[in-house]
Amino acid sequence: MYPDIEQLLVAFYQAETGHRASTDLPANVEEIVPVIQVGRVPSGAGYRLDRPVVDVSVWTLKGQRALCSQVARDVARLTTTTLVGPRRPQAS
Numbered sequence: 198m199y200p201d202i203e204q205l206l207v208a209f210y211q212a213e214t215g216h217r218a219s220t221d222l223p224a225n226v227e228e229i230v231p232v233i234q235v236g237r238v239p240s241g242a243g244y245r246l247d248r249p250v251v252d253v254s255v256w257t258l259k260g261q262r263a264l265c266s267q268v269a270r271d272v273a274r275l276t277t278t279t280l281v282g283p284r285r286p287q288a289s
Contacts, residue, residue: 202249206235210253213275216268222256231268232256 203220210233211218218233226232238250253272257265 202251203235203237206251206253207233209280210235210272210275213279214268214271226256227258230257230261231264233268233272 207218207220210216214233216231216233217223217229218235220235222232222234223229232255234254234256236252236254238252253276255265255269255272257268
């Protein structure tokens with residue numbers, strides 16, 4: 198059985214950035230931004246081939262464009278440098 202990629206990424210991004218991460222946007226998103234939203238994109242192969250495609254979005258208030266951009270860059274950097282290669286303890 199494969200680990201839940203959404204659960205792993207939510208925990209990883211939240212721990213690494215200190216910002217709230219979730220699979221669903223909370224009802225009070227305006228009060229708790231920035232929020233990193235993680236969602237697995239459905240695959241035609243389903244879960245038989247576990248090569249997940251994941252969509253990651255960063256949400257902030259309309260006037261916080263610079264903050265949104267910074268958090269998005271941090272998430273991209275973490276994804277391409279810190280996350281690549283090491284095994285996550287939760288996925289062992």
